[in-house]
Amino acid sequence: MNVSASPHTAHRVRGLAANMLAEHGMLLVLGLLCVFFSVVTLDEQTPTGAEAARQVSGALEREQAEGARLIVVAGRGGEEDAFAAVLQEQAEAAGWTVAAVAQGGPREARLALEDLASAGVVDVIACSSTAGAWGVFEGLGDRLPAFAQTVVLRPQPSRWPNFLKTTNLLNVANQIAVIAIVAIGMTLVILTGGIDLSVGSLIALSSVAGARLIRDVCGGQEAGLGGMLLGAAAGILICGLAGLLSGGVVTLFGIPPFIATLAMMLVASGSAYILAEGQSINQVPDAFVWLGRGADLGGLPNAVVLMLVLYGLAHVVMSRTTFGRYVYAVGGNAEAARLSGVPVRRIVLSVYVLCGLLAGLGGIVMASQLKSGAPTYGQMYELYVIAAVVVGGTSLSGGEGKVLGTLVGALIIAVIQNGMNLTGVESYTQKVVLGLVIFAAVLLDRLRSRRG
Amino acid sequence: MRGISKRYPGVNALCGVDLALARGEVLALMGENGAGKSTLMKVLGGAVRPDAGEIWIDGQRQAMASPLAARAAGVAVIYQEFNLVPALSARENIFLGLEQTSAGFVRSSEERRKAEALLARTGVAVPLDVPCRRLTVAQQQAVEIAKALAVDARIIVMDEPTATLTPQEVQKLFAVIADLTRQGIAVIYVSHRLDEIEAIADRVQVLRDGRAVASRAAAELPRRELIELMVGRSLEEEFPKRTRAVGRPRLVVRGLSRGEKVRDVSFEVRAGEIVALAGLVGAGRTETVRLIFGADQPEEGVVELDGQPLTIRSPRDAIRAGICLLTEDRKHQGLVLSQSVLHNFALPNATHFARAGWAAGGWIDRRRERRAFAGYAEALRIRSNAADQPAGTLSGGNQQKVVLAKWLESNSEVLIFDEPTRGIDVGAKVEIYGLMNDLAAKGKAIVMVSSELPEVLGMADRILVMHDGRITGEIDDPAAATQADILSLAIR
Structure with missing residues (x-):
């Protein structure tokens, strides 16, 4: 019995694994990519700033008696100042005496040490990693007997992947935000069995229209919040109108979406150049970068927060509302949907409008990131956006796919690009690799649907 | 061979x-x-x-x-x-x-x-x-x-x-x-x-x-x-008996025309009546019912329900008015095969499962939807674990029952069955016949398009025979008629 049972179990396990792979294959790929790039970017990391200060004070606590006298040595500038300030604060809180804080270059450090040499015994010199590399501490005890017993503490380097540094991860998310936001709309369009090639041009059009409105109507660099909102809204709405136009042509006249949106792509791109008079428009207020460069929520960039909120919203709409159901039904079988009372045309139309609006929003985010609007923005983005959707597992023939899959797809593209940047792969090679990844994703999709 | x-x-x-x-x-x-x-x-x-x-x-x-x-x-x-x-x-x-x-x-x-x-x-x-x-x-x-x-x-x-x-x-x-x-x-x-x-x-x-x-x-x-x-066979026993109680006219079709396929078709269906449209493939039966349902637009003609003329420009209008059509081609017209059975079931019934307080076509109450489907699944003997499977994975008989369930939930007054038992095994056929009888007993008006003559003779209260886009004959008493009678009207 056991003999016959075990192949059965093995079969079941294999089936389960295959299922997992089919359902969450792309998530797995994303995970593997992260692991891969973590391993290849493993590097010596020297802590700086507050983190370095905490490490040094920890070492102090372990190795030194209470009440020790110490000197803090650091350079100048943001991270160095933070190191000095945090370390001083922690040392005093722990009951040590900070005899002096020496900031600046090696010369200042030497002068400060010489000053203190006459003032009594110093137990510890705590230096930042920058200061730790200076020669002044070599043979210090020989030159100044007061320092004969002094310990020099430096932050210890550790090994950690460059890829997994918080700043890098946030960077990855921020860089993909525009593509990911636009890809939500594209997912809906592709779910209905269509395609929208105009999104890249709409990004440019929106950025230019928004920036121009702020420059010419709302007071340029002196524009207030209202002016900026007006500019953003105008950019987004124009793109929504463009979506309405493409969607109208598709639904009313039965023009293939590929052709209709190809035409819209040219119209939008040309309009962006006309509106911008071929230039980029920089006359926007400094506060305009809030959306693209700010990070107000626990250090998360605002664009990333916006992206996550939109994905959450889209996921709920697609899985919990009739609109979502209708989109899937239209893509799965438009005729059956129509005969079930689904307003097919209205659904298709609204999907193109949404896609336009989201492309417009993408354009505004991009303008905010770059603090200007230009007709050259978003070039080729339609392809990256479509790639994100397809890599995310949405079928180009419509009816099958998930919005959150697209987020995974966008992240896969971002991680590959970022990882290749970190490992010094040149940009031409990056394109080849990205192309191959899309091949692989479509192949995986094909294998999956063949089995299903 | x-x-x-x-x-x-x-x-x-x-x-x-x-x-x-x-x-x-x-x-x-x-x-x-x-x-x-x-x-x-x-x-x-x-x-x-x-x-x-x-x-x-x-x-x-x-x-x-x-x-x-x-x-x-x-x-x-x-x-x-x-x-x-x-x-x-x-x-x-x-x-x-x-x-x-x-x-x-x-x-x-x-x-x-x-x-x-x-x-x-x-x-x-x-x-x-x-x-x-x-x-x-x-x-x-x-x-x-x-x-x-x-x-x-x-x-x-x-x-x-x-x-x-x-x-x-x-x-x-x-x-x-x-x-x-x-x-x-x-x-x-x-x-x-x-x-x-x-x-x-x-x-x-x-x-x-x-x-x-x-x-x-x-x-x-x-x-x-x-x-x-x-x-060949005599299949009278296949058709569950029922008492016939025909009431006032409900669906009235007058002068329906479109191209060569439907020419000046007029008929009425009364409450509790099952009217069969018989004829050969290509006689215009499916085309006729598609016009009634708004799947195609008639060039001429009027459709009335309970004495009220209807304006039907799309299936959506027809469904709102209380007319449903079970298409002959389940796979291409009846179901979205890639979507789950539950979603297919809910498709024409969005307003039934929308949460109160939300605008029409809004939030879906998924628990209510599931409960409603479970009721039909039991009554129609649809496999219990079917709800979340893609509709395409079900057998033909089960698919047809899902289509039935979705239209039953829509609570239509006129039910048009186009080839309701095509490609379905005998057991499921009898269940579907029983269901049609129940619906008739509730006073609904039922139109059945069928190419299976025993089914036409066994189920219908009245038979209309079509040929070349026209109604060429009517058989008021199917019990006394034979298949040859229908064929002679259908073949000409």
């Missing part, structure tokens, strides 16, 4: 069919819709691989693994909806796949010469350089025959070749067929038109329920007997 069998999910399309064909013979293949004629032809044409059985031609066993292989073996099948590339000319279509080339270039002049010779044998004048989509039906048919001749076909299968031809064209076609048989080519001829069978067939083979029930010389088979052979 020996012992050909083919099983589709839910049905045995063919069970061990034998078929013999002599050189230069015209064999008429007869049978009701769904008897297995088209499957048998597809097997012969290499389009479908049989589960069992073998095919021998001139003493050689043939694999018939693909249409190409069948062509090589000398079998050409001319389907009802031809197999021509519309944008290519007659010449290009005839030589598609066997282009006359030298060094990679098509030798047009040689093709042209040969094409002219082949078309001359069909007796129909066909311009050679006009895209095929601009040719008449008869001309397209001639191109198909020329295609068959081009590969030296020894067997030509024709599926309903006269369905869309004028009487003169039919006579011409018969002449061509006679000519072909003189050249030693055997012809398998599939048609519903009994007159034609008598005119040209040497032998008749009757299929019923996927089995060969008779093979006789055409001359020895009177029409009456042929019909009986086709229909």
Whole structure:
């Protein structure tokens, strides 16, 4: 019995694994990519700033008696100042005496040490990693007997992947935000069995229209919040109108979406150049970068927060509302949907409008990131956006796919690009690799649907 | 052909069919819709691989693994909806796949010469350089025959070749067929038109329920007997009895017309009544009910429900008005196969499951939806774990029940069933009949389009027979009528 049972179990396990792979294959790929790039970017990391200060004070606590006298040595500038300030604060809180804080270059450090040499015994010199590399501490005890017993503490380097540094991860998310936001709309369009090639041009059009409105109507660099909102809204709405136009042509006249949106792509791109008079428009207020460069929520960039909120919203709409159901039904079988009372045309139309609006929003985010609007923005983005959707597992023939899959797809593209940047792969090679990844994703999709 | 069998999910399309064909013979293949004629032809044409059985031609066993292989073996099948590339000319279509080339270039002049010779044998004048989509039906048919001749076909299968031809064209076609048989080519001829069978067939083979029930010389088979052979069984017990309580008129259709398929159709259906639309395939029955449901727009005509004229511009309007249509083609029109059963069930019923307080077409109350479906799943005996599976994974019978469930939930007053039991096994059929009776008992108006004559006779309170887009007869008392009565109205 056991003999016959075990192949059965093995079969079941294999089936389960295959299922997992089919359902969450792309998530797995994303995970593997992260692991891969973590391993290849493993590097010596020297802590700086507050983190370095905490490490040094920890070492102090372990190795030194209470009440020790110490000197803090650091350079100048943001991270160095933070190191000095945090370390001083922690040392005093722990009951040590900070005899002096020496900031600046090696010369200042030497002068400060010489000053203190006459003032009594110093137990510890705590230096930042920058200061730790200076020669002044070599043979210090020989030159100044007061320092004969002094310990020099430096932050210890550790090994950690460059890829997994918080700043890098946030960077990855921020860089993909525009593509990911636009890809939500594209997912809906592709779910209905269509395609929208105009999104890249709409990004440019929106950025230019928004920036121009702020420059010419709302007071340029002196524009207030209202002016900026007006500019953003105008950019987004124009793109929504463009979506309405493409969607109208598709639904009313039965023009293939590929052709209709190809035409819209040219119209939008040309309009962006006309509106911008071929230039980029920089006359926007400094506060305009809030959306693209700010990070107000626990250090998360605002664009990333916006992206996550939109994905959450889209996921709920697609899985919990009739609109979502209708989109899937239209893509799965438009005729059956129509005969079930689904307003097919209205659904298709609204999907193109949404896609336009989201492309417009993408354009505004991009303008905010770059603090200007230009007709050259978003070039080729339609392809990256479509790639994100397809890599995310949405079928180009419509009816099958998930919005959150697209987020995974966008992240896969971002991680590959970022990882290749970190490992010094040149940009031409990056394109080849990205192309191959899309091949692989479509192949995986094909294998999956063949089995299903 | 020996012992050909083919099983589709839910049905045995063919069970061990034998078929013999002599050189230069015209064999008429007869049978009701769904008897297995088209499957048998597809097997012969290499389009479908049989589960069992073998095919021998001139003493050689043939694999018939693909249409190409069948062509090589000398079998050409001319389907009802031809197999021509519309944008290519007659010449290009005839030589598609066997282009006359030298060094990679098509030798047009040689093709042209040969094409002219082949078309001359069909007796129909066909311009050679006009895209095929601009040719008449008869001309397209001639191109198909020329295609068959081009590969030296020894067997030509024709599926309903006269369905869309004028009487003169039919006579011409018969002449061509006679000519072909003189050249030693055997012809398998599939048609519903009994007159034609008598005119040209040497032998008749009757299929019923996927089995060969008779093979006789055409001359020895009177029409009456042929019909009986086709229909065969008496299935009264299949149809659950019910007491008939017909009330006031509910659905009234007046002067409905659209093109050639529906011409001035008028009828009414009363509360608690099941009215059957009978007729041959292509008689305009499906087209008629599609007009009532708003799937197509009528050119003329009025639809009234309970005395109120309806404005129906789309199926959405019809559903709102209380009319539903169970389409004949579940897979393409009834269900979104890639979506889950539950989603399919909810599709026309969005407002039923929308949470109160949200605008129409808003938030779905998924628990209510699931509960409602569970009720139908139990009543209709749909597999209990089906709700979250893609509809495409269910068997035909279960799919049909899902379609039923979604329309029952919509609580329509007029239910139109187009071929409600096609491709469904007997057990499920009886359940669906019972359900139709229950609906009638609740005072709903029911229209049933069906090509299965026993079903029409067994279920309907009244039978309307259509032919050529018109209602050509009405049978008020189905209990006293026979299948031959219907057929004689339907065939003319």
